[in-house]
Amino acid sequence: MKESPKDECNDRGDDFKTPCFKAAGNAFVAMRSNNSQLPDFSPLPDSFSNVADEDTWFKMNKGYIVDLDLLQSTPARKVQSFSPQDITPDCSNDNYKEELQNLKRQLELVIKEKNELERKHEEEIQINGRLMGEISELKQELDVSNNLLEASTERYGSLEREFQLFREERDSLQKSVFESSQKLMFVTDQKENILKDLNSEVERRKNLEAEIKQFSVAFASRQRSLASIHGEFKSKVEKLRAENAVPLHKSLQY
Numbered sequence: 001m002k003e004s005p006k007d008e009c010n011d012r013g014d015d016f017k018t019p020c021f022k023a024a025g026n027a028f029v030a031m032r033s034n035n036s037q038l039p040d041f042s043p044l045p046d047s048f049s050n051v052a053d054e055d056t057w058f059k060m061n062k063g064y065i066v067d068l069d070l071l072q073s074t075p076a077r078k079v080q081s082f083s084p085q086d087i088t089p090d091c092s093n094d095n096y097k098e099e100l101q102n103l104k105r106q107l108e109l110v111i112k113e114k115n116e117l118e119r120k121h122e123e124e125i126q127i128n129g130r131l132m133g134e135i136s137e138l139k140q141e142l143d144v145s146n147n148l149l150e151a152s153t154e155r156y157g158s159l160e161r162e163f164q165l166f167r168e169e170r171d172s173l174q175k176s177v178f179e180s181s182q183k184l185m186f187v188t189d190q191k192e193n194i195l196k197d198l199n200s201e202v203e204r205r206k207n208l209e210a211e212i213k214q215f216s217v218a219f220a221s222r223q224r225s226l227a228s229i230h231g232e233f234k235s236k237v238e239k240l241r242a243e244n245a246v247p248l249h250k251s252l253q254y
Helices: 005-011 054-061 093-253
Strands: none
């Protein structure tokens, strides 16, 4: 048997419902106790649980995952509630109209909050797009930096190898210079010894020339002496021959 509208109004005093009319389903009006405090956010229909599952959340947000650190909670607002004492038994149209206006205002607030959340969601999408672009640019810069680092590493390795070759060449040159220095010192010593020998030979030559000159002078003097003696001896021989020739001529005459 169908109950009268008045009976329906008085059945559940704790239900939040429209006076004098059949109460709306829990999918449209969130129930609360008379002793409950005013909520800090818009009530959800009873069809939603206190925690939305992953599928429902993805359906509501089109697969977008919201950063909870950036998400702001709905500001607190005053919601007018009606206690069973405020509902008159006659269910007057004035109360109904007032309740209807309150519900309309609440609906407008919910719509505004929904639009605000959608706007913030769009802003977050744009921010995320910019962030993804910046991340992409940073990744490109990181790739460029990695390439530069790799090139620098290869260049450093090449320079290090060249430095090693130059160092080995320097050591070889130093060894060659040391050997050349040793040879130069040896040649210098030999040159000094040769100069000493040459000086001594020059001195000996000078002495020999002086001795030869003295011998030449003495030999010339002796030659002159021998020539003088030879002249004297020749003159004496001729004189003797002349003296001996006269007696011989006389002896031949006899």
